[in-house]
Amino acid sequence: MPDKTITVRATRFDPERDREPRMQSYEVPFTDESMVVLDALNHVKSHIDGSLSYRWSCRMGICGSCGMMVNGTPKLTCNAFLRDYWPRPVVVQPLNNFPIIRDLVIDMDDFMHKLKSIKPWIIRKQELPLGAGEHRQSNEQIDDFRQFSECINCMLCYAACPVYGLNNEFLGPAATALARRYNLDSRDQGLKERLPVLGEAEGIWECSFVGECSVVCPKGVDPAKAIQQTKLDTTMRFVLPYGNRE
Amino acid sequence: MTTEATAEATTEAPAAPREYSWRMPANWWTRNRHYFLYTVREFTALPLALWLLWLLVEIRRAGDGPARYAPHSSTAFVVFSVVVLAFALYHSYTFLTLAGTILHFKVLDRPVPARLIVLSQFAAWAAASVVVAFVLIWFAHE
Numbered sequence: 023m024p025d026k027t028i029t030v031r032a033t034r035f036d037p038e039r040d041r042e043p044r045m046q047s048y049e050v051p052f053t054d055e056s057m058v059v060l061d062a063l064n065h066v067k068s069h070i071d072g073s074l075s076y077r078w079s080c081r082m083g084i085c086g087s088c089g090m091m092v093n094g095t096p097k098l099t100c101n102a103f104l105r106d107y108w109p110r111p112v113v114v115q116p117l118n119n120f121p122i123i124r125d126l127v128i129d130m131d132d133f134m135h136k137l138k139s140i141k142p143w144i145i146r147k148q149e150l151p152l153g154a155g156e157h158r159q160s161n162e163q164i165d166d167f168r169q170f171s172e173c174i175n176c177m178l179c180y181a182a183c184p185v186y187g188l189n190n191e192f193l194g195p196a197a198t199a200l201a202r203r204y205n206l207d208s209r210d211q212g213l214k215e216r217l218p219v220l221g222e223a224e225g226i227w228e229c230s231f232v233g234e235c236s237v238v239c240p241k242g243v244d245p246a247k248a249i250q251q252t253k254l255d256t257t258m259r260f261v262l263p264y265g266n267r268e
Numbered sequence: 269m270t271t272e273a274t275a276e277a278t279t280e281a282p283a284a285p286r287e288y289s290w291r292m293p294a295n296w297w298t299r300n301r302h303y304f305l306y307t308v309r310e311f312t313a314l315p316l317a318l319w320l321l322w323l324l325v326e327i328r329r330a331g332d333g334p335a336r337y338a339p340h341s342s343t344a345f346v347v348f349s350v351v352v353l354a355f356a357l358y359h360s361y362t363f364l365t366l367a368g369t370i371l372h373f374k375v376l377d378r379p380v381p382a383r384l385i386v387l388s389q390f391a392a393w394a395a396a397s398v399v400v401a402f403v404l405i406w407f408a409h410e
Contacts, residue, residue, distance in 0.1 A: 251370060
Protein backbone atom coordinates (compact mmCIF):
# COMPACT_ATOMS: atom_id res chain seq x y z
CA MET A 23 0.00 0.00 0.00
CA PRO A 24 1.51 3.39 -0.97
CA ASP A 25 2.07 5.96 1.77
CA LYS A 26 -0.43 8.47 0.51
CA THR A 27 -4.06 7.38 0.60
CA ILE A 28 -7.42 9.07 0.70
CA THR A 29 -10.57 7.87 2.39
CA VAL A 30 -13.58 7.54 0.12
CA ARG A 31 -16.93 7.20 1.84
CA ALA A 32 -19.55 5.99 -0.62
CA THR A 33 -23.28 5.40 -0.33
CA ARG A 34 -24.27 1.74 -0.51
CA PHE A 35 -27.84 0.60 -1.08
CA ASP A 36 -28.92 -2.89 -2.09
CA PRO A 37 -32.68 -2.76 -2.78
CA GLU A 38 -33.00 -6.45 -1.95
CA ARG A 39 -31.30 -6.24 1.45
CA ASP A 40 -31.15 -2.68 2.75
CA ARG A 41 -34.04 -0.70 4.16
CA GLU A 42 -32.16 2.53 3.63
CA PRO A 43 -28.80 3.67 2.26
CA ARG A 44 -25.68 3.30 4.39
CA MET A 45 -22.14 4.62 4.05
CA GLN A 46 -19.05 2.49 3.49
CA SER A 47 -15.43 3.67 3.71
CA TYR A 48 -12.57 2.64 1.45
CA GLU A 49 -8.89 3.55 1.59
CA VAL A 50 -7.72 4.40 -1.91
CA PRO A 51 -4.09 5.01 -2.99
CA PHE A 52 -3.65 8.65 -3.94
CA THR A 53 -0.69 8.20 -6.26
CA ASP A 54 -1.18 10.97 -8.77
CA GLU A 55 -2.19 14.62 -8.34
CA SER A 56 -4.35 14.35 -11.46
CA MET A 57 -6.58 11.66 -9.91
CA VAL A 58 -10.27 12.48 -9.82
CA VAL A 59 -13.08 11.08 -7.68
CA LEU A 60 -14.13 8.79 -10.54
CA ASP A 61 -10.61 7.29 -10.56
CA ALA A 62 -11.00 6.53 -6.86
CA LEU A 63 -14.38 4.84 -7.48
CA ASN A 64 -12.88 2.82 -10.33
CA HIS A 65 -10.05 1.73 -8.02
CA VAL A 66 -12.60 0.56 -5.45
CA LYS A 67 -14.55 -1.30 -8.13
CA SER A 68 -11.45 -2.96 -9.62
CA HIS A 69 -9.42 -3.77 -6.52
CA ILE A 70 -11.52 -3.58 -3.35
CA ASP A 71 -15.25 -4.13 -3.88
CA GLY A 72 -16.57 -5.11 -7.30
CA SER A 73 -20.17 -4.76 -6.18
CA LEU A 74 -20.06 -0.95 -5.98
CA SER A 75 -22.45 0.44 -8.62
CA TYR A 76 -22.23 3.83 -10.32
CA ARG A 77 -22.59 5.34 -13.79
CA TRP A 78 -19.77 6.67 -15.89
CA SER A 79 -18.68 6.71 -19.49
CA CYS A 80 -16.49 9.30 -21.20
CA ARG A 81 -14.29 10.39 -18.28
CA MET A 82 -13.83 13.82 -19.83
CA GLY A 83 -16.82 15.92 -18.79
CA ILE A 84 -18.82 15.43 -21.97
CA CYS A 85 -21.24 12.54 -21.50
CA GLY A 86 -22.79 13.78 -18.24
CA SER A 87 -23.08 10.24 -16.80
CA CYS A 88 -20.94 10.46 -13.67
CA GLY A 89 -22.77 13.20 -11.76
CA MET A 90 -22.84 12.53 -8.00
CA MET A 91 -22.84 14.47 -4.74
CA VAL A 92 -19.20 15.02 -3.74
CA ASN A 93 -18.93 16.32 -0.17
CA GLY A 94 -22.51 17.57 -0.49
CA THR A 95 -22.11 19.37 -3.83
CA PRO A 96 -23.39 18.06 -7.18
CA LYS A 97 -20.34 17.43 -9.38
CA LEU A 98 -19.16 15.41 -12.34
CA THR A 99 -16.87 12.94 -10.55
CA CYS A 100 -14.56 12.91 -13.59
CA ASN A 101 -14.01 16.60 -13.00
CA ALA A 102 -13.61 16.60 -9.18
CA PHE A 103 -9.93 16.32 -8.28
CA LEU A 104 -8.89 14.40 -5.17
CA ARG A 105 -6.21 16.99 -4.48
CA ASP A 106 -8.99 19.48 -3.68
CA TYR A 107 -10.22 17.24 -0.83
CA TRP A 108 -7.12 15.42 0.52
CA PRO A 109 -6.32 14.86 3.39
CA ARG A 110 -10.00 15.06 4.30
CA PRO A 111 -12.23 12.15 3.26
CA VAL A 112 -14.27 12.37 0.09
CA VAL A 113 -17.94 11.62 0.65
CA VAL A 114 -19.63 10.38 -2.52
CA GLN A 115 -23.42 10.09 -2.59
CA PRO A 116 -26.03 9.69 -5.33
CA LEU A 117 -27.47 12.90 -6.78
CA ASN A 118 -29.93 14.56 -4.42
CA ASN A 119 -33.62 14.80 -5.29
CA PHE A 120 -33.79 11.50 -7.23
CA PRO A 121 -34.80 7.98 -6.14
CA ILE A 122 -31.85 5.63 -5.59
CA ILE A 123 -31.82 2.40 -7.58
CA ARG A 124 -28.59 0.98 -6.16
CA ASP A 125 -25.53 2.47 -4.45
CA LEU A 126 -24.68 5.64 -6.43
CA VAL A 127 -27.13 5.00 -9.27
CA ILE A 128 -30.24 7.17 -9.39
CA ASP A 129 -33.48 6.70 -11.32
CA MET A 130 -33.44 9.29 -14.11
CA ASP A 131 -36.79 8.39 -15.68
CA ASP A 132 -38.47 11.55 -14.41
CA PHE A 133 -35.84 13.76 -16.03
CA MET A 134 -35.98 11.85 -19.32
CA HIS A 135 -39.76 12.25 -19.39
CA LYS A 136 -39.46 16.00 -18.77
CA LEU A 137 -36.72 16.37 -21.35
CA LYS A 138 -38.88 14.70 -23.99
CA SER A 139 -41.91 16.81 -23.04
CA ILE A 140 -40.27 20.06 -24.18
CA LYS A 141 -39.41 18.57 -27.59
CA PRO A 142 -35.68 19.34 -27.64
CA TRP A 143 -35.27 19.26 -31.37
CA ILE A 144 -35.81 21.69 -34.25
CA ILE A 145 -39.45 21.77 -35.24
CA ARG A 146 -40.40 23.06 -38.68
CA LYS A 147 -43.95 23.75 -39.84
CA GLN A 148 -42.89 22.54 -43.24
CA GLU A 149 -39.56 20.96 -44.00
CA LEU A 150 -37.73 22.53 -46.89
CA PRO A 151 -36.53 20.17 -49.61
CA LEU A 152 -32.84 19.33 -49.44
CA GLY A 153 -32.35 21.09 -52.75
CA ALA A 154 -33.33 24.40 -51.13
CA GLY A 155 -29.99 24.40 -49.30
CA GLU A 156 -29.07 24.74 -45.68
CA HIS A 157 -30.71 26.95 -43.05
CA ARG A 158 -28.20 29.76 -42.78
CA GLN A 159 -27.61 31.58 -39.48
CA SER A 160 -25.54 34.62 -38.60
CA ASN A 161 -23.09 34.57 -35.68
CA GLU A 162 -25.44 36.87 -33.77
CA GLN A 163 -28.33 34.42 -34.24
CA ILE A 164 -26.15 31.59 -32.91
CA ASP A 165 -25.02 33.71 -29.98
CA ASP A 166 -28.67 34.04 -28.92
CA PHE A 167 -28.87 30.37 -27.92
CA ARG A 168 -25.29 29.05 -27.92
CA GLN A 169 -24.78 28.79 -24.15
CA PHE A 170 -28.04 26.86 -23.66
CA SER A 171 -26.94 24.31 -26.25
CA GLU A 172 -23.95 23.38 -24.08
CA CYS A 173 -26.18 21.36 -21.70
CA ILE A 174 -25.05 17.72 -21.39
CA ASN A 175 -28.09 16.49 -19.41
CA CYS A 176 -25.97 15.59 -16.38
CA MET A 177 -28.80 16.56 -13.98
CA LEU A 178 -26.50 18.33 -11.52
CA CYS A 179 -28.86 21.31 -11.76
CA TYR A 180 -31.79 19.14 -10.65
CA ALA A 181 -29.76 17.86 -7.70
CA ALA A 182 -28.99 21.46 -6.71
CA CYS A 183 -32.57 22.71 -7.04
CA PRO A 184 -34.49 22.72 -3.73
CA VAL A 185 -37.70 23.55 -5.61
CA TYR A 186 -37.40 20.25 -7.50
CA GLY A 187 -36.43 18.49 -4.27
CA LEU A 188 -39.63 19.70 -2.62
CA ASN A 189 -41.87 19.17 -5.66
CA ASN A 190 -40.68 16.80 -8.36
CA GLU A 191 -43.57 17.85 -10.61
CA PHE A 192 -41.50 20.97 -11.39
CA LEU A 193 -40.25 20.92 -14.99
CA GLY A 194 -36.81 21.90 -13.73
CA PRO A 195 -33.71 23.75 -14.91
CA ALA A 196 -32.13 21.70 -17.72
CA ALA A 197 -35.40 20.97 -19.53
CA THR A 198 -36.29 24.68 -19.51
CA ALA A 199 -32.80 25.69 -20.65
CA LEU A 200 -33.08 23.31 -23.59
CA ALA A 201 -36.57 24.53 -24.41
CA ARG A 202 -35.16 28.05 -24.53
CA ARG A 203 -32.23 26.86 -26.63
CA TYR A 204 -34.67 25.73 -29.35
CA ASN A 205 -37.12 28.61 -28.91
CA LEU A 206 -34.28 31.08 -29.55
CA ASP A 207 -33.00 29.18 -32.58
CA SER A 208 -33.86 31.08 -35.76
CA ARG A 209 -34.39 27.76 -37.59
CA ASP A 210 -37.03 26.56 -35.11
CA GLN A 211 -40.77 27.11 -35.39
CA GLY A 212 -41.94 25.02 -32.43
CA LEU A 213 -42.51 27.71 -29.81
CA LYS A 214 -46.25 27.16 -29.63
CA GLU A 215 -45.77 23.42 -29.12
CA ARG A 216 -43.47 24.02 -26.12
CA LEU A 217 -45.41 26.87 -24.49
CA PRO A 218 -48.14 24.66 -22.95
CA VAL A 219 -45.46 22.65 -21.09
CA LEU A 220 -43.44 25.70 -20.06
CA GLY A 221 -46.48 27.73 -19.04
CA GLU A 222 -48.30 25.25 -16.85
CA ALA A 223 -48.28 25.69 -13.05
CA GLU A 224 -45.42 23.21 -12.55
CA GLY A 225 -43.46 24.70 -15.44
CA ILE A 226 -41.42 27.89 -15.27
CA TRP A 227 -43.71 29.53 -12.70
CA GLU A 228 -42.77 27.01 -10.01
CA CYS A 229 -39.20 28.38 -10.01
CA SER A 230 -38.51 30.92 -7.26
CA PHE A 231 -35.01 31.78 -8.53
CA VAL A 232 -32.74 30.07 -6.03
CA GLY A 233 -30.07 30.19 -8.75
CA GLU A 234 -28.01 27.22 -7.52
CA CYS A 235 -28.67 25.37 -10.80
CA SER A 236 -26.47 27.88 -12.62
CA VAL A 237 -23.78 27.72 -9.91
CA VAL A 238 -23.26 23.95 -10.20
CA CYS A 239 -23.52 23.60 -13.99
CA PRO A 240 -20.21 22.11 -15.20
CA LYS A 241 -20.66 23.53 -18.70
CA GLY A 242 -21.36 27.16 -17.83
CA VAL A 243 -25.02 27.02 -18.82
CA ASP A 244 -27.29 29.42 -16.93
CA PRO A 245 -30.62 27.58 -16.51
CA ALA A 246 -31.87 30.14 -13.95
CA LYS A 247 -31.47 32.80 -16.62
CA ALA A 248 -33.35 30.64 -19.14
CA ILE A 249 -36.26 30.20 -16.73
CA GLN A 250 -36.52 33.88 -15.72
CA GLN A 251 -36.24 35.10 -19.31
CA THR A 252 -38.88 32.60 -20.40
CA LYS A 253 -41.14 33.96 -17.64
CA LEU A 254 -40.64 37.49 -18.98
CA ASP A 255 -41.17 36.46 -22.61
CA THR A 256 -44.37 34.52 -21.91
CA THR A 257 -45.69 37.45 -19.85
CA MET A 258 -44.93 39.86 -22.68
CA ARG A 259 -46.70 37.56 -25.13
CA PHE A 260 -49.76 37.75 -22.89
CA VAL A 261 -49.61 41.49 -22.12
CA LEU A 262 -48.52 43.11 -25.35
CA PRO A 263 -50.96 43.59 -28.20
CA TYR A 264 -50.24 41.04 -30.94
CA GLY A 265 -47.70 39.48 -28.50
CA ASN A 266 -49.00 36.03 -29.28
CA ARG A 267 -47.90 36.22 -32.89
CA GLU A 268 -45.06 34.00 -34.04
CA MET B 269 -53.06 -25.71 -22.57
CA THR B 270 -51.13 -27.97 -20.24
CA THR B 271 -51.27 -27.65 -16.47
CA GLU B 272 -47.68 -26.52 -16.44
CA ALA B 273 -48.34 -23.82 -19.01
CA THR B 274 -51.41 -22.61 -17.05
CA ALA B 275 -49.38 -22.39 -13.87
CA GLU B 276 -46.73 -20.42 -15.69
CA ALA B 277 -49.30 -18.02 -17.15
CA THR B 278 -50.89 -17.29 -13.78
CA THR B 279 -47.57 -16.67 -12.05
CA GLU B 280 -47.34 -13.03 -11.08
CA ALA B 281 -44.79 -10.90 -12.86
CA PRO B 282 -41.73 -10.24 -10.72
CA ALA B 283 -42.06 -7.07 -8.67
CA ALA B 284 -40.18 -4.05 -9.93
CA PRO B 285 -36.93 -3.44 -8.06
CA ARG B 286 -37.49 -1.37 -4.95
CA GLU B 287 -36.10 2.13 -5.02
CA TYR B 288 -35.21 4.36 -2.11
CA SER B 289 -37.31 7.51 -2.47
CA TRP B 290 -35.81 10.95 -1.96
CA ARG B 291 -36.96 12.86 1.11
CA MET B 292 -36.01 16.52 1.42
CA PRO B 293 -34.55 17.15 4.90
CA ALA B 294 -36.32 19.87 6.89
CA ASN B 295 -33.03 21.72 7.37
CA TRP B 296 -32.15 21.79 3.64
CA TRP B 297 -31.89 25.59 3.72
CA THR B 298 -29.03 25.49 6.24
CA ARG B 299 -26.88 23.10 4.20
CA ASN B 300 -25.59 25.59 1.67
CA ARG B 301 -24.77 29.32 1.89
CA HIS B 302 -26.75 30.11 -1.26
CA TYR B 303 -29.81 28.25 0.05
CA PHE B 304 -29.59 30.24 3.30
CA LEU B 305 -29.30 33.60 1.52
CA TYR B 306 -32.19 32.63 -0.77
CA THR B 307 -34.35 31.78 2.24
CA VAL B 308 -33.46 35.09 3.92
CA ARG B 309 -34.29 36.91 0.68
CA GLU B 310 -37.71 35.29 0.48
CA PHE B 311 -38.37 35.71 4.21
CA THR B 312 -37.67 39.46 4.16
CA ALA B 313 -40.94 40.00 2.30
CA LEU B 314 -42.95 38.81 5.33
CA PRO B 315 -42.06 41.53 7.93
CA LEU B 316 -42.24 44.06 5.10
CA ALA B 317 -45.83 43.00 4.40
CA LEU B 318 -46.65 43.30 8.13
CA TRP B 319 -45.21 46.81 8.26
CA LEU B 320 -47.21 47.85 5.17
CA LEU B 321 -50.39 46.52 6.82
CA TRP B 322 -49.54 48.69 9.83
CA LEU B 323 -49.08 51.64 7.46
CA LEU B 324 -52.64 51.11 6.19
CA VAL B 325 -53.87 51.27 9.80
CA GLU B 326 -51.95 54.52 10.31
CA ILE B 327 -53.40 56.03 7.12
CA ARG B 328 -56.88 55.19 8.35
CA ARG B 329 -56.12 56.81 11.70
CA ALA B 330 -54.78 59.90 9.94
CA GLY B 331 -58.13 60.21 8.13
CA ASP B 332 -59.60 61.75 11.29
CA GLY B 333 -57.58 64.92 10.66
CA PRO B 334 -54.23 66.28 11.83
CA ALA B 335 -55.56 67.58 15.12
CA ARG B 336 -56.63 64.16 16.34
CA TYR B 337 -53.69 62.17 14.85
CA ALA B 338 -50.51 61.25 16.69
CA PRO B 339 -48.14 58.81 14.94
CA HIS B 340 -47.30 55.59 16.71
CA SER B 341 -43.86 56.15 18.20
CA SER B 342 -43.17 53.51 20.85
CA THR B 343 -39.58 52.25 21.09
CA ALA B 344 -40.66 48.77 20.02
CA PHE B 345 -42.28 50.13 16.86
CA VAL B 346 -39.23 52.23 16.01
CA VAL B 347 -36.95 49.19 16.42
CA PHE B 348 -39.34 47.07 14.33
CA SER B 349 -39.37 49.77 11.63
CA VAL B 350 -35.56 49.94 11.52
CA VAL B 351 -35.33 46.14 11.20
CA VAL B 352 -37.96 46.18 8.45
CA LEU B 353 -36.06 48.97 6.67
CA ALA B 354 -32.93 46.78 6.68
CA PHE B 355 -34.96 43.86 5.29
CA ALA B 356 -36.52 46.10 2.64
CA LEU B 357 -33.11 47.38 1.54
CA TYR B 358 -31.74 43.82 1.32
CA HIS B 359 -34.80 42.62 -0.59
CA SER B 360 -34.57 45.57 -3.00
CA TYR B 361 -30.83 45.01 -3.50
CA THR B 362 -31.30 41.33 -4.37
CA PHE B 363 -34.31 42.07 -6.59
CA LEU B 364 -32.53 44.78 -8.58
CA THR B 365 -29.33 42.73 -8.86
CA LEU B 366 -31.26 39.85 -10.38
CA ALA B 367 -32.77 42.19 -12.97
CA GLY B 368 -29.56 41.85 -14.99
CA THR B 369 -30.31 38.17 -15.44
CA ILE B 370 -33.99 38.56 -16.18
CA LEU B 371 -34.17 41.59 -18.48
CA HIS B 372 -32.75 41.10 -21.94
CA PHE B 373 -33.05 43.35 -24.93
CA LYS B 374 -30.98 44.63 -27.81
CA VAL B 375 -30.06 48.15 -28.84
CA LEU B 376 -28.90 48.53 -32.43
CA ASP B 377 -28.90 44.72 -32.75
CA ARG B 378 -26.46 44.32 -29.84
CA PRO B 379 -27.53 42.86 -26.48
CA VAL B 380 -27.40 45.38 -23.62
CA PRO B 381 -24.86 44.16 -20.98
CA ALA B 382 -26.40 42.83 -17.75
CA ARG B 383 -24.22 45.19 -15.68
CA LEU B 384 -25.67 48.22 -17.49
CA ILE B 385 -29.21 46.96 -16.86
CA VAL B 386 -28.46 46.53 -13.14
CA LEU B 387 -26.90 50.00 -12.94
CA SER B 388 -29.94 51.53 -14.63
CA GLN B 389 -32.21 49.78 -12.11
CA PHE B 390 -30.24 51.15 -9.15
CA ALA B 391 -30.22 54.62 -10.73
CA ALA B 392 -34.01 54.47 -11.16
CA TRP B 393 -34.34 53.29 -7.54
CA ALA B 394 -32.20 56.20 -6.29
CA ALA B 395 -34.15 58.72 -8.41
CA ALA B 396 -37.50 57.37 -7.18
CA SER B 397 -36.27 57.52 -3.55
CA VAL B 398 -35.21 61.17 -4.00
CA VAL B 399 -38.60 62.09 -5.48
CA VAL B 400 -40.51 60.31 -2.68
CA ALA B 401 -38.30 61.92 0.00
CA PHE B 402 -38.81 65.35 -1.58
CA VAL B 403 -42.59 64.92 -1.68
CA LEU B 404 -42.73 63.74 1.95
CA ILE B 405 -40.53 66.60 3.21
CA TRP B 406 -42.45 69.14 1.13
CA PHE B 407 -45.79 67.94 2.54
CA ALA B 408 -44.38 67.97 6.08
CA HIS B 409 -43.51 71.67 5.72
CA GLU B 410 -46.90 72.61 4.29
